Amino acid sequence: MDFPVSCKLSFIMLIIMLPISATAQSNRNVTLGSFIVADNSNSTWKSPSGEFAFGFKQVSPGGYLLAIVFDEMPERTIVWSANRDNLAEQGSRVQLSPDGRFVLNDPRGQRIWAADLAGSGVAYGAMLDSGNFVLARNNSVVVWQSFDHPTDTLLPAQVLSQDGSLFSSFSERNFSRGRFKFILQTDGNLVLYTLNYPMVDHDAAYWSSISNGVGFQLMFNQSGFIYITARNGTIFSYLSSNGVSSSQFYQRFTLEYDGVVRHYVYPKSANSSGGRPMEWSVNVFLPSNICLGTIVGDTGGGACGFNGLCSLGTDQRPICTCPTGYSLMDPNDRLSGCKPDFVRQSCDRNSQETDDFGFISMANTDWPNSDYYYFPSVSEDLCRRSCLGDCFCDAVFYRGGQCWKKGIPLPNGRIDSSIGGVGLLKIRLNTTRNNRPGSNISNKSNNRSALIITGSVLLGSSVFLNLLLFVFGFRFKGRKSKTNIQPYTFLPGVNIRSFSFNELQEATDGFKEELGSGACSTVYKGALKDENGKVVAVKKLDKIEKEADQEFKAEVSSISRTNHKNLVQLLGYCDEGQNRLLVYEFMKNGSLANFLFENPIKPNWYNRVQIAFATARGLCYLHEECSTQIIHCDIKPQNVLLDESHIAKISDFGLAKLLKPDQTKTTTGIRGTRGYVAPEWFRNMPITVKVDVYSFGILLLELLCCRKNYETNVENECEVILADWAYDCYKEGKLNSLVADDEEAIDDIKRFEKFVITAIWCIQEDPALRPHMKRVMHMLEGSVEVPAPPDPTSFIS
Numbered sequence: 001m002d003f004p005v006s007c008k009l010s011f012i013m014l015i016i017m018l019p020i021s022a023t024a025q026s027n028r029n030v031t032l033g034s035f036i037v038a039d040n041s042n043s044t045w046k047s048p049s050g051e052f053a054f055g056f057k058q059v060s061p062g063g064y065l066l067a068i069v070f071d072e073m074p075e076r077t078i079v080w081s082a083n084r085d086n087l088a089e090q091g092s093r094v095q096l097s098p099d100g101r102f103v104l105n106d107p108r109g110q111r112i113w114a115a116d117l118a119g120s121g122v123a124y125g126a127m128l129d130s131g132n133f134v135l136a137r138n139n140s141v142v143v144w145q146s147f148d149h150p151t152d153t154l155l156p157a158q159v160l161s162q163d164g165s166l167f168s169s170f171s172e173r174n175f176s177r178g179r180f181k182f183i184l185q186t187d188g189n190l191v192l193y194t195l196n197y198p199m200v201d202h203d204a205a206y207w208s209s210i211s212n213g214v215g216f217q218l219m220f221n222q223s224g225f226i227y228i229t230a231r232n233g234t235i236f237s238y239l240s241s242n243g244v245s246s247s248q249f250y251q252r253f254t255l256e257y258d259g260v261v262r263h264y265v266y267p268k269s270a271n272s273s274g275g276r277p278m279e280w281s282v283n284v285f286l287p288s289n290i291c292l293g294t295i296v297g298d299t300g301g302g303a304c305g306f307n308g309l310c311s312l313g314t315d316q317r318p319i320c321t322c323p324t325g326y327s328l329m330d331p332n333d334r335l336s337g338c339k340p341d342f343v344r345q346s347c348d349r350n351s352q353e354t355d356d357f358g359f360i361s362m363a364n365t366d367w368p369n370s371d372y373y374y375f376p377s378v379s380e381d382l383c384r385r386s387c388l389g390d391c392f393c394d395a396v397f398y399r400g401g402q403c404w405k406k407g408i409p410l411p412n413g414r415i416d417s418s419i420g421g422v423g424l425l426k427i428r429l430n431t432t433r434n435n436r437p438g439s440n441i442s443n444k445s446n447n448r449s450a451l452i453i454t455g456s457v458l459l460g461s462s463v464f465l466n467l468l469l470f471v472f473g474f475r476f477k478g479r480k481s482k483t484n485i486q487p488y489t490f491l492p493g494v495n496i497r498s499f500s501f502n503e504l505q506e507a508t509d510g511f512k513e514e515l516g517s518g519a520c521s522t523v524y525k526g527a528l529k530d531e532n533g534k535v536v537a538v539k540k541l542d543k544i545e546k547e548a549d550q551e552f553k554a555e556v557s558s559i560s561r562t563n564h565k566n567l568v569q570l571l572g573y574c575d576e577g578q579n580r581l582l583v584y585e586f587m588k589n590g591s592l593a594n595f596l597f598e599n600p601i602k603p604n605w606y607n608r609v610q611i612a613f614a615t616a617r618g619l620c621y622l623h624e625e626c627s628t629q630i631i632h633c634d635i636k637p638q639n640v641l642l643d644e645s646h647i648a649k650i651s652d653f654g655l656a657k658l659l660k661p662d663q664t665k666t667t668t669g670i671r672g673t674r675g676y677v678a679p680e681w682f683r684n685m686p687i688t689v690k691v692d693v694y695s696f697g698i699l700l701l702e703l704l705c706c707r708k709n710y711e712t713n714v715e716n717e718c719e720v721i722l723a724d725w726a727y728d729c730y731k732e733g734k735l736n737s738l739v740a741d742d743e744e745a746i747d748d749i750k751r752f753e754k755f756v757i758t759a760i761w762c763i764q765e766d767p768a769l770r771p772h773m774k775r776v777m778h779m780l781e782g783s784v785e786v787p788a789p790p791d792p793t794s795f796i797s
């Protein structure tokens, strides 16, 4: 759809024949033979008003750009440059030669750049007040002008004609030609393209003017209006109709490195600023949301590069980030895309790696146009499992029963509330599975991924149990070992260690960052220097008090007997003088309480269901599968933590009771936390595992309804206590009124109802009526029927 060549030429001639404005004064003329050298003298050719200057600007340690700049503002913003892809070294020289050529040479006389002169007879050059640098004949006919060769910026009075284009810079500080192009096509459309970097040919259009192919010129007039005109001169559409006067404001229209074209204004004086800041501020920009680029290419990485994620900041600028588990290809280039920091899943048929992978779940995140499989109607669980079991799959997007599978490289990544659904990125979990005694501890991939101690390590390790025997004198039956242990040394291959107080003080930077606190303890974030800065949670028990010592012993002895993926793992401890500290794996996503009650976005339903299963499994293990039965006694959302893939793990065994199978006790002091505390604590009844079932029931209701059990800020008085309200709803056959506007839960209403009814069974006041955790699990999983529960309060003590 190009013009015939002759037509194009005659059009160029038309521009050249225009006489230049008379504002340039003869004493401002650049005479034949004049030159400027790239050095630190900063000599320039200024426009008569002094607003613009032509000369060298140093942009890198040894690199100079021959440029036109706004000369009167501290930033000296560049509006045009000659040699963006070929910087000049110090000592280079631009000269208007005596024979009328305009050339930039390096110090050895090698040409770097030259003005492409249409015709000859150049008599002088001039930097005009418009920001246009011209070369002209004696009769003032312009032979060459910078306005005809824009780089990334248009100025008022500048015209972009058909086939004229702007190329973005590479980055904020690197002025090389970058990744985006703005062009008024010969077919009359004004279009923004991504480029097949480093080629000039464009790849995908991500914005286009609605000009029906009649665009002939893009005008930027002195009143700050930017518009497309038709061939007959009528204005077709405005890009910027928020005009500001050029006499009061500097202005420019720049295609920036992030792919957005922005009309910027800068007050010439505080008096004329009209309240605008004394700096460049954006007047108009397009496209309005580059992350959502209305047209997505078949190839190319999108606004942030492959595997990157684009979201709009509060200042409306795109922000490029890498998802968890990924990092920038080029740390100095935010648009370079992201690479995985882990070894991807093996496609070897014998590999049993599926368990090593999990998902980072990101609401409202998608990578459109990159699917290789699509399931129209599946559950999120099936969608996830399908990806986990598929070595080609690196991510899925799940929304309303639809599942899209995607592989690396992931293009067009974006985060926006309009997307809905959830993006699930498959990452290798941090596991020390292979880090058994004798294995190559210095192996890189093991070191990089070392947070979760897998069960086999602890269980198979009588060394560890002996260690505890040694330190605390607990007695274990049926386990024997002949290993000699030194209590305060690292035990190779076991991953449980004893720390000195100094080590932990250093690891936590003097107990600086607090993660949370309990009745007699505070938890700090730390990093183990000698283990590649592995992040840990260090729990420091308050000194002296007897309770603290009991808490310490209870915690160590109970957690040391455990080994389950839904229990937080103990990595080490410190028992030095009065100092009692415990070191745990760090749980990246904080507590369930934060997730449920302090989350600005509604917690994902799938995650909540999985958390219910995980917590039930963890409890079931404590009650039924440990060598010694453990009653946690303090199950509540604050004590359920979430790892990087939102897998729930029970923590805080500080109140736990170790009971022999036949031993139940009556208590004196009340343990646990109000609201989650089973009634038998108050009634002088035996304390059994059923107290945890009660607490779990309350937790489950909170998880289902994303609110606290006790909540005064509600519409009806009957809703204040969730447990009571839930039973009322059940009795009246209106369980759906608990769901409120939770669409994901509404889509899964059968499961929601089953879970609520299971929870009602758990919170029966009569402990004998509450099911055991194993049965609770079966009820949740659907492997047994969930019968109609009685009224929880029907129990008369």
Ligand SMILES: *[C@@H]1O[C@H](CO)[C@@H](O)[C@H](O)[C@H]1NC(C)=O
Residues within 6 Å of the ligand: 021, 022, 023, 024, 025, 026, 027, 029, 123, 124, 138, 139, 140
């Ligand atoms: C610059 O110099 C030329 C001749 O050297 C002269 O004709 C012209 O008037 C001068 N330009 C201006 C704008 O004064």
Ligand SMILES: *[C@@H]1O[C@H](CO)[C@@H](O)[C@H](O)[C@H]1NC(C)=O
Residues within 6 Å of the ligand: 040, 041, 042
């Ligand atoms: C040239 O500009 C640089 C950077 O702005 C400055 O450090 C230097 O002193 C200037 N040199 C002269 C001779 O003005």
Ligand SMILES: *[C@@H]1O[C@H](CO)[C@@H](O)[C@H](O)[C@H]1NC(C)=O
Residues within 6 Å of the ligand: 121, 122, 123, 138
């Ligand atoms: C331009 O005019 C001046 C005198 O007005 C003359 O000296 C000079 O040679 C002329 N230059 C050209 C290129 O014609």
Ligand SMILES: *[C@@H]1O[C@H](CO)[C@@H](O)[C@H](O)[C@H]1NC(C)=O
Residues within 6 Å of the ligand: 059, 060, 063, 170, 174, 175, 176
């Ligand atoms: C600018 O970026 C390009 C492309 O990556 C690179 O080749 C060039 O060296 C960079 N220039 C500077 C001055 O860093």
Ligand SMILES: *[C@@H]1O[C@H](CO)[C@@H](O)[C@H](O)[C@H]1NC(C)=O
Residues within 6 Å of the ligand: 221, 222, 223, 224, 225, 235
């Ligand atoms: C610029 O364009 C606008 C809109 O068409 C018009 O109102 C204004 O007068 C123009 N300004 C100049 C200086 O031509």
Ligand SMILES: *[C@@H]1O[C@H](CO)[C@@H](O)[C@H](O)[C@H]1NC(C)=O
Residues within 6 Å of the ligand: 214, 230, 231, 232, 233, 234
């Ligand atoms: C100018 O051209 C446009 C598009 O070609 C057309 O819609 C419009 O009517 C024309 N206006 C005049 C005054 O000719």
Ligand SMILES: *[C@@H]1O[C@H](CO)[C@@H](O)[C@H](O)[C@H]1NC(C)=O
Residues within 6 Å of the ligand: 269, 270, 271
């Ligand atoms: C700004 O306005 C004040 C009062 O209107 C005047 O005194 C002052 O000179 C002005 N400053 C400039 C830089 O124009």
Ligand SMILES: *[C@@H]1O[C@H](CO)[C@@H](O)[C@H](O)[C@H]1NC(C)=O
Residues within 6 Å of the ligand: 440, 442, 443, 444
């Ligand atoms: C252990 O790892 C190092 C570095 O990765 C490697 O050089 C060495 O050969 C490995 N040793 C064994 C026994 O695998």
Ligand SMILES: *[C@@H]1O[C@H](CO)[C@@H](O)[C@H](O)[C@H]1NC(C)=O
Residues within 6 Å of the ligand: 324, 325, 427, 428, 430, 447, 448, 449, 450, 451, 533, 534, 535, 588, 644
């Ligand atoms: C795995 O651990 C390494 C180092 O401890 C950490 O940099 C990385 O972010 C972790 N990966 C995830 C997904 O948390």
